[in-house]
Every structure is written in C-alpha cells, then in structure tokens.
Amino acid sequence: MSLQEIFASRMSRMKASEIRELLKLLDQPDILSFAGGIPDPALFPADAFFEACGVALAPDKQAQALQYSVSEGYLPLRQWLAEHMAGLGVPCSPDNILITSGSQQALDYLGKMFLSVGDTALVGAPTYLGALAAFNAYEPRYDQLNPEGNRTAESYAEAAGVGRVKFAYLSPDFANPTGETLNLAGRERLLALADELDCAVIEDAAYQALRYDGEPVPTMLSLEIARKGSLEDCRTVYCGSFSKTLSPGLRLGWVVAAQPVISRMVLLKQAADLHTATLNQMAVHQVASTMFEEHCADLRKVYGGRRDAMLAALAEHMPEGVSWTRPEGGMFIWVTLPEGVEGSKLLARAIETERVAFVPGAPFFADGSGTNTIRLSFSNSSEADIAKGIARLGRLLRG
Amino acid sequence: MSLQEIFASRMSRMKASEIRELLKLLDQPDILSFAGGIPDPALFPADAFFEACGVALAPDKQAQALQYSVSEGYLPLRQWLAEHMAGLGVPCSPDNILITSGSQQALDYLGKMFLSVGDTALVGAPTYLGALAAFNAYEPRYDQLNPEGNRTAESYAEAAGVGRVKFAYLSPDFANPTGETLNLAGRERLLALADELDCAVIEDAAYQALRYDGEPVPTMLSLEIARKGSLEDCRTVYCGSFSKTLSPGLRLGWVVAAQPVISRMVLLKQAADLHTATLNQMAVHQVASTMFEEHCADLRKVYGGRRDAMLAALAEHMPEGVSWTRPEGGMFIWVTLPEGVEGSKLLARAIETERVAFVPGAPFFADGSGTNTIRLSFSNSSEADIAKGIARLGRLLRG
Numbered sequence: 001m002s003l004q005e006i007f008a009s010r011m012s013r014m015k016a017s018e019i020r021e022l023l024k025l026l027d028q029p030d031i032l033s034f035a036g037g038i039p040d041p042a043l044f045p046a047d048a049f050f051e052a053c054g055v056a057l058a059p060d061k062q063a064q065a066l067q068y069s070v071s072e073g074y075l076p077l078r079q080w081l082a083e084h085m086a087g088l089g090v091p092c093s094p095d096n097i098l099i100t101s102g103s104q105q106a107l108d109y110l111g112k113m114f115l116s117v118g119d120t121a122l123v124g125a126p127t128y129l130g131a132l133a134a135f136n137a138y139e140p141r142y143d144q145l146n147p148e149g150n151r152t153a154e155s156y157a158e159a160a161g162v163g164r165v166k167f168a169y170l171s172p173d174f175a176n177p178t179g180e181t182l183n184l185a186g187r188e189r190l191l192a193l194a195d196e197l198d199c200a201v202i203e204d205a206a207y208q209a210l211r212y213d214g215e216p217v218p219t220m221l222s223l224e225i226a227r228k229g230s231l232e233d234c235r236t237v238y239c240g241s242f243s244k245t246l247s248p249g250l251r252l253g254w255v256v257a258a259q260p261v262i263s264r265m266v267l268l269k270q271a272a273d274l275h276t277a278t279l280n281q282m283a284v285h286q287v288a289s290t291m292f293e294e295h296c297a298d299l300r301k302v303y304g305g306r307r308d309a310m311l312a313a314l315a316e317h318m319p320e321g322v323s324w325t326r327p328e329g330g331m332f333i334w335v336t337l338p339e340g341v342e343g344s345k346l347l348a349r350a351i352e353t354e355r356v357a358f359v360p361g362a363p364f365f366a367d368g369s370g371t372n373t374i375r376l377s378f379s380n381s382s383e384a385d386i387a388k389g390i391a392r393l394g395r396l397l398r399g
Numbered sequence: 400m401s402l403q404e405i406f407a408s409r410m411s412r413m414k415a416s417e418i419r420e421l422l423k424l425l426d427q428p429d430i431l432s433f434a435g436g437i438p439d440p441a442l443f444p445a446d447a448f449f450e451a452c453g454v455a456l457a458p459d460k461q462a463q464a465l466q467y468s469v470s471e472g473y474l475p476l477r478q479w480l481a482e483h484m485a486g487l488g489v490p491c492s493p494d495n496i497l498i499t500s501g502s503q504q505a506l507d508y509l510g511k512m513f514l515s516v517g518d519t520a521l522v523g524a525p526t527y528l529g530a531l532a533a534f535n536a537y538e539p540r541y542d543q544l545n546p547e548g549n550r551t552a553e554s555y556a557e558a559a560g561v562g563r564v565k566f567a568y569l570s571p572d573f574a575n576p577t578g579e580t581l582n583l584a585g586r587e588r589l590l591a592l593a594d595e596l597d598c599a600v601i602e603d604a605a606y607q608a609l610r611y612d613g614e615p616v617p618t619m620l621s622l623e624i625a626r627k628g629s630l631e632d633c634r635t636v637y638c639g640s641f642s643k644t645l646s647p648g649l650r651l652g653w654v655v656a657a658q659p660v661i662s663r664m665v666l667l668k669q670a671a672d673l674h675t676a677t678l679n680q681m682a683v684h685q686v687a688s689t690m691f692e693e694h695c696a697d698l699r700k701v702y703g704g705r706r707d708a709m710l711a712a713l714a715e716h717m718p719e720g721v722s723w724t725r726p727e728g729g730m731f732i733w734v735t736l737p738e739g740v741e742g743s744k745l746l747a748r749a750i751e752t753e754r755v756a757f758v759p760g761a762p763f764f765a766d767g768s769g770t771n772t773i774r775l776s777f778s779n780s781s782e783a784d785i786a787k788g789i790a791r792l793g794r795l796l797r798g
Binding site: 016042068102119264275279280 | 401402403404405406407408409410413414415435437438440441443445448449452453456457458461462463464465466467468500501503504507511512513514515516518529532533535536537563565597598599634642646647648649650657659660662663666667669670671672673674675676677678679
C-alpha cells in the first residue's frame with residue numbers, strides 16, 4: 001500500500017527544490033549567504049507589532065482578534081489599503097480588495113481561478129520560481145512573456161493549442177530574480193497584448209515599495225485604469241504584500257481587481273482556508289496606518305546602501321565575461337556567468353571552498369534553461385559582508 | 400471584456416452559499432442565533448494569548464516571530480503535537496506533522512493532492528459543507544459514505560466510472576452538522592473498506608476534544624496503527640484543529656500522516672502560501688503547552704451544560720413529528736422536520752416572526768437532498784437564550 005500511487009496527476013509537477021536541501025545548510029555562521037530573498041529581521045518594526053498585538057488582544061478587542069472573521073478580510077485594513085492604492089493611481093473601494101495570507105496565496109488562488117489543465121500561462125524567462133510552483137498545481141503549459149519583444153497575439157494563441165492563454169504573470173518592479181523593471185512602453189505593450197489575447201494580467205508588486213533611485217513607473221493596473229476609465233473594466237489583477245516592508249512571518253498580502261474577480265476569489269478563499277488570521281490583520285492595520293511610509297523610507301535607505309555596496313563589489317571583483325543587472329530597487333542582482341559555467345556546480349564549490357552562497361538561476365526558468373545564471377540577494381547582509389562575500393565569489397570565478 | 404468568461408472550469412462549482420447573505424443579517428441584537436458553528440469568544444484564553452504574543456515579540460524572539468519560517472511548521476509546536484497525538488494512541492514524530500492554517504486548509508490540500516477531475520470522494524450525507532466546498536475546487540464526483548450500511552467495495556469502485564475512489568472523508572466524533580459519533584464497529588468497517596478500495600481515509604477531528612459524556616472511541620488513525628503496526632503503513636490522514644479549543648481567529652490546525660504523505664503536503668503548502676504565520680505558531684505553542692488540557696476541561700463544562708439545555712428545551716417544545724440527534728460532544732444538534740417542511744423556508748419565517756435563527760440542512764448534502772433538516776448550534780448561546788430560542792422555534796413549528 002502506498003498512497004503516492006493514487007495521488008492526483010498534478011502531484012507529478014510538485015517537485016522538491018533541488019537546492020532547498022543545500023540551502024538548509026546555510027545556517028552555519030561562517031557562511032556569507034546571498035541566497036535567501038528575505039528581509040533583514042533587524043529592520044522589522046518589532047516594537048510596533050508588540051504594541052499592536054497588545055492593543056488587539058486587550059479586553060475590548062480580544063474577542064474579535066481571536067474569533068472567526070469574514071473571508072474578504074478585516075474591513076479597516078481593506079479601507080486603509082483602498083487609500084494606499086489610490087496613492088498608487090488605483091482608485092478603488094474595499095470591495096475591490098481581498099486580504100490573502102501573503103501574496104504567494106494570491107498566486108495560488110489566481111492559478112486556481114484561471115487555469116484548467118493545459119491552459120497557457122505567460123511568464124518571463126526567468127520568473128519568480130514561487131509563481132511557477134503555485135501555477136504548476138493547476139497543470140498549465142507555459143509560454144515566454146517578453147514585453148520587449150515582437151511576438152504577436154496570434155503567435156501566442158496558436159501556440160496555446162487546445163487550451164488558451166489565461167494570463168500573463170509578471171513582477172514589473174525590481175523583479176525576483178532579475179531585479180529589473182519593465183519600462184512604461186513595455187507595460188503599455190503588454191496591456192495591448194492582453195487585450196488582444198483577452199487574457200488577465202497578474203501584476204506581482206511584492207517589491208514595489210522598495211525603489212532606491214530612478215523615477216517610479218506607474219503600476220500596470222493604474223495604466224489600465226487610465227486606458228479603460230474604470231477598475232471595473234480592467235483585466236489586471238494587482239497582488240500586494242507586506243512581506244518585504246513590515247513582516248513576512250505574519251503572512252499578509254492583498255489583491256486588487258474588479259469586483260467580479262474579487263468576489264470569486266473570496267469564494268476560493270472561503271473554501272481553502274476560511275480567512276487570514278484576524279489578529280494578524282488587526283496588527284498589520286495598526287502598524288501600517290501609523291508608520292508605513294516612514295518605515296519604508298528607512299528600509300530604502302538601508303537596502304539602497306546594500307545594493308550600492310554589492311554593485312561596487314561586483315565591479316571590483318568580477319572577472320571578464322561576467323555581467324549583472326543594475327536594479328533600481330528590490331532585493332536582487334542577477335548575474336550571468338560565462339557560457340558553460342553552471343550556477344549549481346558553482347554553488348557547491350562556493351560553499352565548500354569559499355564559504356559563500358547564492359541561488360543558482362536555472363530553477364527560475366520554466367524550461368530549465370539559464371544554467372549559467374545566479375541570483376544574489378543584498379537585503380540581509382551588511383555592507384561589510386557584501387564586500388567580503390563578493391570578493392570571495394570573484395576569487396572563485398577567477399580561480 | 401469579462402474575465403469570468405475565461406475562468407477555469409472548476410469555478411462553475413464554486414458557488415456563493417445561498418444562506419450566507421441571510422446569515423449576515425444575524426448581527427441584529429434581538430435575534431437569538433443558533434446558526435454559526437462558532438466558539439463562545441468569552442471562553443477564549445485571551446489573557447494567555449496576550450502574554451504569549453508578548454513573549455514571542457520580546458526582543459530575544461521578535462526576529463524569529465516576524466520572519467519567514469519553514470513550510471512544515473514551527474518545530475516546538477510539532478514536537479508538542481507529537482506528544483499530544485501519542486496521548487491519542489498515535490505515536491509519531493514531528494516529521495509526521497504539518498502545521499496548516501486551520502484544518503480547512505488541510506482539506507483543501509488533501510483535495511489537491513488526491514483528486515483529479517472526475518475522481519470520487521466518499522462523503523457522508525450530510526457532511527461538513529466546508530469539506531464539499533474545499534473538494535469542489537478539484538471537480539470530483541461524490542458517492543455516499545455510510546459505514547453503518549452494507550455497500551461493498553466493488554459497488555463503490557464500479558460507480559466511480561472512469562475515475563477512482565481516492566478517499567473517504569468523515570468527522571468521526573460529534574460531526575458537523577449532525578453531532579453524531581461513529582462507533583468502533585463502524586470505524587473498523589470503514590478501515591476495511593478503505594483497504595479494499597485502496598483509498599485514503601481523511602479523519603477530520605475538529606471537535607474531538609469536546610466530549611461531554613460517554614466513552615471516547617479511539618481515533619481512526621490509532622485503530623489503523625493497531626491493525627498495521629506503524630503509522631508509516633497507514634492510509635488514514637488525521638486533521639486536527641485549535642479552532643474549537645483555543646482560537647479560530649489565529650487559523651491553526653495540523654495534519655498527521657505517514658511521512659511520504661506529509662512531505663508531499665509540505666510541497667503543496669510551500670507552493671500555496673509558503674507557511675503558516677510564525678507568530679501564530681509560537682503563540683499557540685506557548686498557550687497549548689501550558690494549559691491545553693485544563694482549558695479544554697473548562698470548555699467541556701460550559702458547552703456540555705449548553706448541550707443539556709438545548710436537549711431539554713427540544714424535548715419540551717418540539718411538536719410531534721420532529722426528531723433530533725443526542726450528541727455526546729461538539730457544538731451541534733441536527734433536527735429532522737416533518738416531511739415537506741423546508742428548512743430554508745422555515746428560516747426565513749423564523750427570522751421574520753420569531754427572531755430566531757439556525758442553518759438549513761440541505762447545503763450539507765452533496766446531492767442537495769435533506770431539505771427537511773436544520774442544524775442548531777448550542778456553543779455560542781447562554782443556557783437562558785437556548786431555552787428562550789428553542790421555545791420560539793417550537794411555537795413556530797406548532798404554529
């Protein structure tokens with residue numbers, strides 16, 4: 001008897017990450033790790049959360065904080081988010097907002113809502129590997145999204161075969177893993193393509209608040225509202241997250257979309273986990289409404305300095321034939337190694353001989369290409385460790 | 400343009416509950432509601448959670464409480480649960496345990512793991528409607544589970560058609576909605592049937608800690624371990640929840656199963672929401688490890704008294720032709736009305752004329768039958784309100 005033999009067909013696509021076991025070793029204190037895409041815990045507004053949980057669990061609120069609540073999410077938080085989104089060029093009401101347990105959950109629900117087996121999802125190459133993991137459960141095929149290229153809607157539609165193109169997924173600002181930002185012309189082209197394909201656009205805005213320089217580019221959703229006149233006529237679904245700004249451990253994200261989309265996502269959430277923890281929503285509401293902008297400004301100073309330190313160290317230490325992105329925000333720099341140098345093999349050697357770590361790039365490609373790429377995260381290392389670690393990596397690559 | 404037109408086929412099965420809108424009206428203070436299956440918030444261990452969140456967010460722990468954590472769940476909580484399960488006749492290790500965001504999430508992941516389109520899920524008639532909602536997303540067919548009946552494995556397998564029977568789902572103790580408990584012989588018959596069908600058994604133990612009288616019946620999983628010798632050879636997946644004992648608003652549940660099942664569910668969780676909120680796991684660990692048994696004993700006293708009050712009131716006020724269950728625990732009594740009296744129509748009249756509410760029974764049947772049934776919850780009403788409300792309901796039914 002083995003239950004694995006009766007698993008659903010989708011389970012064949014749910015694979016353990018090959019590098020996950022390796023990354024578990026990175027707790028060793030002598031390793032300088034640029035692997036995890038995680039915020040620096042020293043920057044969490046922990047005292048504010050201590051206070052906010054105290055308020056939510058005080059006698060007048062505790063019954064609410066510990067009780068079941070509605071699947072849509074805590075209304076004061078949705079009201080705060082509606083104002084926040086208005087500031088991003090997205091006028092909306094709380095009825096356009098669903099609270100999710102992190103934006104990862106939004107990706108799962110969007111896959112669930114749109115993808116029948118064999119439908120096509122358009123994704124970048126590379127793209128966020130957590131998005132591929134979320135979508136894989138619904139057994140799509142993938143096609144390559146390239147808003148800076150010339151492929152026609154017809155070509156995408158023909159390639160989709162018996163299924164159809166259901167959505168284009170992208171993280172337009174400081175994307176994981178590349179750190180790159182899609183420019184205004186690319187955003188407009190993508191919206192036009194989505195109109196031609198009659199598909200949704202999933203805008204993953206996880207890093208949007210972390211811009212260190214350059215001019216902000218309007219969100220995909222705000223650009224589509226400008227084209228169509230109203231959020232209710234838009235095909236863009238915006239996924240926000242507090243994980244990179246306030247705290248990932250509280251698992252708080254949100255979705256903004258036309259009401260018929262949100263109301264169906266509410267049904268999915270009700271069926272899948274009832275609602276996001278009430279206490280967490282109340283605490284995040286209090287912290288966000290008192291200090292969100294000011295806290296993000298502090299983060300930008302620190303993370304921006306770390307990005308500068310990593311770019312400077314790369315320029316100093318990388319040998320010829322190695323290139324990298326110059327992100328205006330976020331947490332990541334994407335490095336392309338010389339043809340034939342494999343990121344995964346380099347990682348094994350980097351840990352063994354230089355005690356430095358990163359994430360190999362291949363898992364970020366739906367088609368398994370990109371073996372000569374790696375992702376470096378600068379968010380959770382001091383500038384001194386960044387200088388030291390990149391020097392080690394350079395030594396290894398010159399080696 | 401309407402995105403609904405490109406939704407996945409599963410969305411046609413995700414329907415808003417007809418009674419949900421009606422139940423939203425029940426906040427009116429003059430209505431005596433036996434509708435929601437929710438704990439009494441006055442019984443939450445709120446001071447203990449206030450203290451536990453303070454501990455988790457104190458300077459030495461806050462970086463961990465607010466940071467990303469592993470998909471499996473917080474190890475000290477899994478260790479506590481392993482001991483707790485041993486006390487229920489299920490010796491296991493933390494590697495046999497996955498922490499979920501409520502047991503509703505476990506049902507979603509189990510549907511996802513086992514069900515391809517057209518596979519069969521065996522469910523009671525009636526059964527927990529949230530289980531039907533979770534499974535519906537994976538487009539199964541349903542067949543009726545009746546461990547006290549005589550249907551053979553062959554008959555189930557034949558009826559399954561092109562798919563196959565993947566699991567039997569049940570809540571063996573004080574089930575939602577009936578309050579009934581499956582006896583030992585029924586549990587053994589079900590395990591034998593599952594062996595013949597080579598399918599999984601999903602044991603939803605949400606109410607198990609709330610037994611008010613009678614002898615505990617061993618869990619399905621402990622009975623299967625006794626048959627097979629080891630948890631690793633078992634096909635039963637046990638789903639536990641803190642929602643009915645400590646707090647539903649923190650969204651904390653757990654799954655216990657053979658390691659290959661847990662490791663695949665970990666992949667699903669990683670892809671779907673990364674992990675359950677770290678702070679919540681730390682707080683529940685502290686509260687559970689200091690007061691779980693003692694707190695459950697307090698709950699049993701209060702809820703047991705309310706069950707007694709409702710049974711007494713039903714005996715006093717119900718007219719002839721109305722029957723009901725006599726649960727040994729949980730939160731619910733299930734009432735069968737005379738043939739032809741529709742629960743949903745009765746509800747409309749009950750709210751309108753008698754200011755009393757309950758949940759109509761039909762949504763708890765996968766096939767939409769059971770129109771002459773209703774579910775009463777006694778958990779969130781005082782004994783005095785129970786006496787008054789059941790008197791009103793009796794007046795209406797005699798009316």
